[in-house]
Amino acid sequence: MEQRARKQRIMDVCSEMSSSKEFPKLTRPFDQIPNDELSDFIVDDVHRIIYCHIPKVAGTRWMSVMLILTGLLKSSGKPYTDPRHISSPIAHNPSNHLTFDKFPQLYGSHARQMMKDKLKNYTTFMFVRDPFVRLISAFRSKFIRPVELFYQNYGKMLMRTYGNVSDLPDTVEEAHAAGLKPTFQQFIAYVLDPKTRRNIFDKHCRQMYRLCHPCQVKYDFIGQLETIGTDAEQVLKLMKVDHLVQLPRAYTNFTEASWVRDWYEPIPTERRRELYKLYELDFKLFGYPKPDIVGDEETTP
Incomplete structure (x- = not known):
């Protein structure tokens, strides 16, 4: 029910703002979003998952999870199996992830259609946080x-x-x-x-909607940092990877509301x-x- 409410809220706000001249880019078609504004969409073709990364919303932990799921990054010749063993610089290194902004080089004129096909057929998720x-x-x-x-x-x-x-x-x-x-x-x-x-x-202070484009992308799961414990369990089960990886707990205290x-x-x-x-x-x-x-x-x- 919480997920339905979160998704419905986004639909309502996007619909309300679609006629507003104040935020003209909010509801523009997906095809009009420049490639460099899609660099936060991380793709796992193995498990058919797309994660939109927002800095300062448990991003390092989720990017580490994505590295394990894709199996693209190896240590001593073997894929990582524990997100806690992946350092922040490794997790955030763009060369370690397949992201939408790389699609034009990979797929040429078919890049944008490939993005849309994957968004339609893969499980998509993002995590948000109180903006202040x-x-x-x-x-x-x-x-x-x-x-x-x-x-x-x-x-x-x-x-x-x-x-x-x-x-x-x-x-x-x-x-x-x-x-x-x-x-x-x-x-x-x-x-x-x-x-x-x-x-x-x-990006660490850019608006979340400018990073993940929720009016153009219909997310299967929208998590919140404030409820990350239960939300992480739910989304990993939804993606059917909860037996493969768990989101590690934070080692430092979160900023308190x-x-x-x-x-x-x-x-x-x-x-x-x-x-x-x-x-x-x-x-x-x-x-x-x-x-x-x-x-x-x-x-x-």
Whole structure:
């Protein structure tokens, strides 16, 4: 019943928005979605499964599960059998997965039809998360921890552009040793900056509907991180692979929904409302309530 409700909600929102000029790309035909926007669809031809990956929604664990199911990745000449033995860099390496954006090279002019055929005949699933909590998780994992790639690509830019910090160390280790880290307020300023909302909007904070296109793809299963224990069991049984692999439990604590007020309270109310507007479709499509921290729009008498 929960799955029916989740699917029906998506259908209702997509139908409601189909005539809206505010989100013209939301309900465009599947054929009009560029190939580079389909890179998160991971295909397992062995078990006829398609998983749409959303960063910061147990993505590493699900990508590890997909690697085991496809059998494409081997260790010491043998396929992996335990997702816990697959490191995050291996799980996230694009060369280890068959994804839709590779289809044009593989199938030429038949690529798009092949995608549609597989979407129709394979079991499709995705997992979602409260959008505001997902943003906190993205910030915590990429900027509070010393991640060199994100420091070079984003951290320096965040502190220079939104923090007016000019003299920055060369490496993330040096920066952290000097107490130089982007703040959550700077991160939110980046997310809200109109210049970043186009193509350079990093996937860790890109809207979930822009990654998995739920108005164009009818998913067989829509899981939520908040109920991942039971949802993971259900989807593995649905795909008839529960005897082959299990989703490993997380080794670190999830970002808690109760933290939302603490993290967002220092951000001005108007900016919180802008942020909600940016992720409003994710809240509506996937059934997450509007956060109390956003408040109601003030009306002029």
